[in-house]
Amino acid sequence: MKTLFKNADILLFENGIYNVIKNAYLAVDGNKISYIGKDEPSDSFDETKDMHGKLLMSGFYNCHNHCPMVLLRGVGSDLPLNEWLFNKVFPIEDKLTAEEIEAGTKLALLEMLAGGTVSFSDMYFEPQVTARAVADSGMKANLTRPVQSFDPNEEPKDSFRIAQSLELYNEWNKAENDRILIDFSIHAEYTCTEKIARAYIEESNKRKGNLHIHLSETVKEHNECKEKYGKTPTEWFNALGAFDSRAFAAHCVTLEDSDMDIILQKGVNVVHNPTSNMKLGSGFARIPKMLDMGINVALGTDGAASNNNLDMLEEIHLASVIHNGYMQDATVMNADTVIKMATKNGALLQGRDDCGELKVGNKADIIAISLDKPHLRPIIDEKALITYSAQSSDVYMTMVDGKVLYENGEYKTLDKEKIYYDIEKAIKKLY
Ligand SMILES: [Zn+2]
Incomplete structure (x- = not known):
């Protein structure tokens, strides 16, 4: 599975600090990040996701x-x-x-x-x-x-x-x-x-x-x-x-x-x-x-x-x-x-040396934060927005090892309604 993120702002760790590249591309091949850059990669992809208005960073x-x-x-x-x-x-x-x-x-x-x-x-x-x-x-x-x-x-x-x-x-x-x-x-x-x-x-x-x-x-x-x-x-x-x-x-x-x-x-x-x-x-x-x-x-x-x-x-x-x-x-x-x-x-x-940072060759553990929120405007300093302003409800997408597990409120692998039902059953027994 090859995925391309386009129109993305991407938080990268360079020389000991975080910087954002704007309006860029990030490609995922299998469970790894295969490309990050300003130019559109020429490969073909199974899926392309438009990340306009969103910030990609490590999960x-x-x-x-x-x-x-x-x-x-x-x-x-x-x-x-x-x-x-x-x-x-x-x-x-x-x-x-x-x-x-x-x-x-x-x-x-x-x-x-x-x-x-x-x-x-x-x-x-x-x-x-x-x-x-x-x-x-x-x-x-x-x-x-x-x-x-x-x-x-x-x-x-x-x-x-x-x-x-x-x-x-x-x-x-x-x-x-x-x-x-x-x-x-x-x-x-x-x-x-x-x-x-x-x-x-x-x-x-x-x-x-x-x-x-x-x-x-x-x-x-x-x-x-x-x-x-x-x-x-x-x-x-x-x-x-x-x-x-x-x-x-x-x-x-x-x-x-x-x-x-x-x-x-x-x-x-x-x-x-x-x-x-x-x-x-x-x-x-x-x-x-x-x-x-x-x-x-x-x-x-x-x-x-x-x-x-x-x-x-x-x-x-x-x-x-x-x-x-x-x-x-x-x-x-x-x-x-x-x-x-x-x-x-x-x-x-955790002993996961190839994780925790968006860089080519690392595992594709990527999240997208939606910046389309009043408390995240104006976009002047993304690092400050993440640290002091962002809420967990601003997370738009969560990808682990190249697979999207959560996107726009929807779970791809977990059945939320069934889990809520099982929780109610457990609570009746416990309390
Ligand atoms: Zn504890």
Whole structure:
């Protein structure tokens, strides 16, 4: 399949910043971008799409999510963190079966595709269900079966979570032409015994795994770890070998300077989740300092229970403004930095080196943003429009690996009405 986009404004990454070429052509051959330029290519195409009034850019990489948690959207929203988690979230999660998880996952996929997300990193149980849904949808994802253990007597050989994680890896890693990658995951320091964590990390490292963790999300978690082990959560994970292969850490709100040195030295990727951190009152991650140090920082929504949507343009907006406000300096973050966090940095974190940027030879993960909106006029600075003005409803088209999955409100691979029906059924059972 060969597709040509014509009359398009195209956001390109050149010499460390983003520039727009106007009224240009972009060609897609199979799953790759084959041409970008001002002159019309002479090849013949199966399909030509007129992108007049639209901006083409890389799709978004949502690097920290728990898809099925859309089923808990809005539940207990204004409660304190612990009350919300223990009295609202956990009792509902205990009732979830594969059927509800499938419905929730598919609802999350609908939302992400409509908002320009092409790939996401997920952490939830029953991940085979998520993998099947992702495979059928045409999206990309890095999936995990998170490992937890609260029982000090549990032995690694008896951990069904470790067994499920390895099974998922064997069954799904690099499936669907590498669209699906299987990562490893320890939920967090405070939800896993040292014995189970150490054994599982060894399994992950043997496979050169990419380890997805929650790290120093709150002051409480950070300080309790220091009291218990005499180590920060970063030091605890590092001592267990968690950063010896690849790893990425969500939140990182309360990292100490010495933690950041470890993160940099070990090449750990960080996922910034500004909405979740603000909503749950966790605090301001020192993202500007991490970026200055050269740490790769991507963006994520976290689950919809703590956000309450999966809207990457909203994360871009918040990441671009909250640090300026907190540090009382309008130059701390800028559009180039934040757009790169949501695209190229996220693709790198996922181990997708040929994604996250519109360039010839890269995978065709492309979105079109409609500029035909009052809040996106006048068109003077497209980068600023995307960062500070655009809404997810401005996303007109989402293409993954050269296939259009969403266009002008219409889903090409997912049945929205059926998914809404399944969600209603799930909600009746859960609540
Ligand atoms: Zn999370």
